[in-house]
Amino acid sequence: MSDSRGNPADVAIEPHTSGEAPTLEPGQTYASVTDQISAIVLTRHTPKGWFVGFGISFVLLMAFLYATAYLFAKGVGIWGTTIPIGWAFPIVNFVWWVGIAHAGTLISAILLLLSQDWRTSINRFAEAMTLFAVACAGLFPLLHLGRPWVFHWLMPYPNTMDLWPQFRSPLVWDVFAVLTYFTVSILFWYTGLIPDLATLRDRTPSRFAQIVYGMLAMGWRGSAVHWHRYATAYLLMAGLATPLVVSVHSIVGMDFAAAIVPGWHTTIFPPYFVAGAIFSGFAMVVTLAIPLRAVYGLQSFVTLRHLDNMAKIILATGSIVAYGYTAEVFFSYYSGNPYERYVTINRALGPYAWSYWALIACNIVTPQLLWFRSVRRSVPVLFVISLVINVGMWLERFVIVVVSLHRDFLPSAWGMYYPTIWDFVHFVGSLGLFFTLLFLFIRLLPMISIFELRELVHETEEKA
Amino acid sequence: MGAPQKPKLPYGLLAEFEQGEALIAAVHKAYAAGYRQMNGYTPFPLDGLFEALGRRPTRLPLLTLAGGIVGGCVAYFMLYYASVISYPINVGGRPLHSWPAFIPITFELTVLGASFAAFFGMLALNGLPHPYHPLFNVPAFKLASRDRFFLCIQARDPLFTRDHTRQFLEALTPKVYEVQP
Numbered sequence: 001m002s003d004s005r006g007n008p009a010d011v012a013i014e015p016h017t018s019g020e021a022p023t024l025e026p027g028q029t030y031a032s033v034t035d036q037i038s039a040i041v042l043t044r045h046t047p048k049g050w051f052v053g054f055g056i057s058f059v060l061l062m063a064f065l066y067a068t069a070y071l072f073a074k075g076v077g078i079w080g081t082t083i084p085i086g087w088a089f090p091i092v093n094f095v096w097w098v099g100i101a102h103a104g105t106l107i108s109a110i111l112l113l114l115s116q117d118w119r120t121s122i123n124r125f126a127e128a129m130t131l132f133a134v135a136c137a138g139l140f141p142l143l144h145l146g147r148p149w150v151f152h153w154l155m156p157y158p159n160t161m162d163l164w165p166q167f168r169s170p171l172v173w174d175v176f177a178v179l180t181y182f183t184v185s186i187l188f189w190y191t192g193l194i195p196d197l198a199t200l201r202d203r204t205p206s207r208f209a210q211i212v213y214g215m216l217a218m219g220w221r222g223s224a225v226h227w228h229r230y231a232t233a234y235l236l237m238a239g240l241a242t243p244l245v246v247s248v249h250s251i252v253g254m255d256f257a258a259a260i261v262p263g264w265h266t267t268i269f270p271p272y273f274v275a276g277a278i279f280s281g282f283a284m285v286v287t288l289a290i291p292l293r294a295v296y297g298l299q300s301f302v303t304l305r306h307l308d309n310m311a312k313i314i315l316a317t318g319s320i321v322a323y324g325y326t327a328e329v330f331f332s333y334y335s336g337n338p339y340e341r342y343v344t345i346n347r348a349l350g351p352y353a354w355s356y357w358a359l360i361a362c363n364i365v366t367p368q369l370l371w372f373r374s375v376r377r378s379v380p381v382l383f384v385i386s387l388v389i390n391v392g393m394w395l396e397r398f399v400i401v402v403v404s405l406h407r408d409f410l411p412s413a414w415g416m417y418y419p420t421i422w423d424f425v426h427f428v429g430s431l432g433l434f435f436t437l438l439f440l441f442i443r444l445l446p447m448i449s450i451f452e453l454r455e456l457v458h459e460t461e462e463k464a
Numbered sequence: 465m466g467a468p469q470k471p472k473l474p475y476g477l478l479a480e481f482e483q484g485e486a487l488i489a490a491v492h493k494a495y496a497a498g499y500r501q502m503n504g505y506t507p508f509p510l511d512g513l514f515e516a517l518g519r520r521p522t523r524l525p526l527l528t529l530a531g532g533i534v535g536g537c538v539a540y541f542m543l544y545y546a547s548v549i550s551y552p553i554n555v556g557g558r559p560l561h562s563w564p565a566f567i568p569i570t571f572e573l574t575v576l577g578a579s580f581a582a583f584f585g586m587l588a589l590n591g592l593p594h595p596y597h598p599l600f601n602v603p604a605f606k607l608a609s610r611d612r613f614f615l616c617i618q619a620r621d622p623l624f625t626r627d628h629t630r631q632f633l634e635a636l637t638p639k640v641y642e643v644q645p
Contacts (some may be wrong), residue, residue, distance in 0.1 A: 030507060144554075156542060164546040168565040173572075180572040187583045193610070195508075202606040218587070219594035222608045224504035226590045228514040229522045233586035236528050237579055244575045251568055342498035455508040458484065 003342055023118045024456055025300030033301075033453040034199060037446050040137040040296055042204050046443060049295050054439040062434020067425040068143065076146055079426075080419040085405045090144035092397040093430060096280070097137030098178065098252055099393060100275075103281020104130025105185060105245045108192070109238040119458065120452045121301040125292065125438075126285050127189040128447070132437040133284075134182045136430045141174075143426070170254040177251040184244055188237050191230070194220050195451040249277045256400065262406035263343035266331065272324030279317035279363075280393035286386035288438070290379055292447065301448055304377050311376040314389065318367035321396075325364065339409055343422050351416065352403045355395050362392025472645065475598035475619035476502075477629050478605065480639035484510045487613035490636045491516040494617060497632060501621035505599070505614040527585040528578050535577020539570045602641045616643065 071078055081088040084424045104126040150348035154175045156165055165172045177300065197217035204210050210295050220226070253273035256264040286307065293302040332344040347356045366388045406412045441447065479485040487504055494502055495518055497616040504513045547553075552560050587593070599605050599616065608614050618628055626642075633640045 034507070155529060156546060162551070164551050167543050167547055168562060170568075173568040176569045176572045180576045183576060184579045187579055191583060191586070199507075199609040202609045214595065215593075218592040219597055220592065220609075221599055221605075222505045222507060223599060224506065224510070224513045224517055225519060226592075227506065227509040228519070229524055229586050229589050230523050231509045232524045233582045236525060236582045240528075240532075240579050240582070246573075247568065247571055247575075254568075329578050398614045426546075451508045458508065458510075 001220065022303060022461060023120070023305055024453070025303060028300065028453075028457055030454045030457055033457060034203075034450055037301075037448050037450045037453065038200055038203050040071060040442075041200060041444065041446055047295060049437060050443060053435065054443075057432045057439055058113075060429050061436045062432075063425050064429025064432055067422050070422065071143060071426075076144065078420065078422045080417055080423055081144075082415075084408065084413055084415045085152065085402055085417040087144075087401050087405060088417055089419055089427060090140040092394065093427050094137050094140040094144075094249060095252055095273075095397045095401075096376035096394050097133045097140070097434075098249065099277035099280045099397075099432065100284045100390075101130045101133035101137065101181075101185075101281065102134075102245050102249060102274075102277040103285050104128070104179075105188075106278055106281065107242050107285065108188065109241040109245070112238045113220065113233070113242060117456060118306050120456050121298075121303075121453070122285065122289060122306055122310075123296070123447050124189075124192065124449045125288065125441070125447045127185065127192065128438065128441045128445075129284060129288060131182070131189060132434050132441075133438065134178065134185060136434050138178055138182065139430065139433075140426075157282050170251060170258045173251045174255055177248045181244060181248045184237070184241055188234075188241055191234055191237060192449055192452075193445065194230075195222065196446045198222065199450050200446065227431050245277075246274055249274045261404055261408055262337070262339040263347075263400070264331075266328065268324060268327050268331070272321065272327075275317050275320035275324065276393060276396060278369055279314060280390060282314045282317065283386040283389035283393070286310050286314070286382060286447050290383045290386075292442070295381075296442075296447075298448065301453065304379075307382055308373075308376045311370045311382060311385075314365055315370040316387075318363060318370075318389070322364045325360070342407070343404060346407055347399060347403055350403070350407065352399070352406070355399050355403065359392055359395040360401055362388050363396060366392070473619040474626070475645040476616045476621075477626075477633055478643050479600065479615045479617075479633040479637050480604055480607075480641070480643045481613040481615070481637055482611075484513075484613050486637070487615055488512050488516050490615050490633075493636065494615065494632070498623050499617050499621050499629075500624070501618040501624070503616050503618075505608040506606070506617065507609055507611060507613075510613070522589065524585050524589065528582040530579020531585070532574045532578030535580075536570050536574035538577070539573035540566060543569060549583040550639055553584065598643050598645045601644045604639070604641060 067078075079089065081090070107119055107126040108123040108130075111123070142151050145151060153159075153163075154165060154172065156167075161427075194217055197213050198220035201210055201213040201217050204213060231400075250270035250273065252272075253269035257266060257269040259265060289302055289306070289310075293299055329344050332340040335341070347353070366385055369381070369385060375385075402417050406417055480488065481490065482505060487506070488510070491502070491504055491513065495516065500518070502517065504510070504517060506513065544561065547562070547566075548560045554560075604612070605614065615633070617624060617633065623629075630640055630642075
């Protein structure tokens, strides 16, 4: 077995450039992509930055667990959540995390169905991002239940109370949607990992790692017959995941739209939530991809073409979101309903006007910079824009949840919302959970799909 | 140990190639020579290899369809049973069988059923998990997950003989290994 990079037997490939930046930098071979990506997990020393990042995330995760223990002991009164704002930070965080999750599925499933070769280098960690974001999202409604220890009442099962969940409620649909989404995302992610786990099994020098990766790879041998069924299953699951993503965030939108609260009761919510989800999710993928490619030297796999394309999708979905905001304003006027009209006036001029204008600045004004090619190809600028959009999408959910609830029909029922320290601990702590899982993933599993990169080398070579 | 045994047949003979195209050409030749119990091993799904082996396409799509139908039916029946039979609640005379409200959960569980069928069906048809396989006895086979392409003609093929099959494969590539069972 030779481990040298420049093995003459390896097929050197030509870049296929048609005015575009390449999806894969030239000069890569089957062996070189395999060795470079698996070396991140197997041989190379863990970078110092990993320990720093993991340490910070882990501390935040501990803070999250501490806050959760305190919440279980004291109840939801430790948060600022109170009538009339019965849904506050937890639901804002839930919708924000679920939204972020969607880009991972979009990249891996929809771009696979559309045969977009630029998906290859980013789909694996985008899928991992999906899983971890859904895990964060799922915790918030549970914590918000008030009695989280009876969460299983949400599921239909024969019980001594002789009761069923209310299946006509979007909140119950949401339980099914999010759980299905989480399960299907795990299956899809694991399916993609099986051949790469076999690669790690075959390449690790450590006996222990060989056994662990070997068990996880389940005896994968790369047989042509297996590949045939594998590719069929992968494509089928992509086809299933695509409408699933749309359904999940539509149902999250219906959680609001089915209520009669002014500002929630609109038909535009489901599609506008889906567009917003993709918008924020791609922003998060960019936020994660830029430091990863810099720290691990993956510039030849995650190229400017990837960043450029993702920026274009952010711009496109951002425009749909902007259309959604405009439609909301228009229909509140056109409905002729004084309560609907007041929602818009209150958003723009009320006590929470700062959040509305900050959201407009983050989600509508900032993405306009992405019309410029130079901005899309400038890595630091793109990184900052992606952070701004992440903040903006959090604010959007804040505006929808808190600002709609704080003044509904009767002024006697109005109130203000003041988050407590625990609201912030839970939010920042969920970031800790997300990044702890992400750092472990980067260290233990290949963050770029190795076998798909080999396939890309093969295709690039055929095109040349 | 003990009494001398008859020489055992190997699992098969394994030929190593450096190019996918060479492997496909070799499979075509082996198929023309009459070999059927053979399989190709590649680091990524190689177009044309499966067809060259002369196998029938997988029935996994049908299985997935069945999984989806089962998931959807179970979901709809559960919703109907809970809302109409087991726990009917009359809310202002609204219909108990309110099917539009049952669609989202039916859809979700259809997707779930189909995905389970696709995932576990793929594993089951592939015979995975399969921790031990004779091919893992060949050290060079580790490269099947990196940059080499393999063809294995199995001993259970009626045309297989140690010498003839080896000669046949050695005419195609210099690297031929015997796979111990």
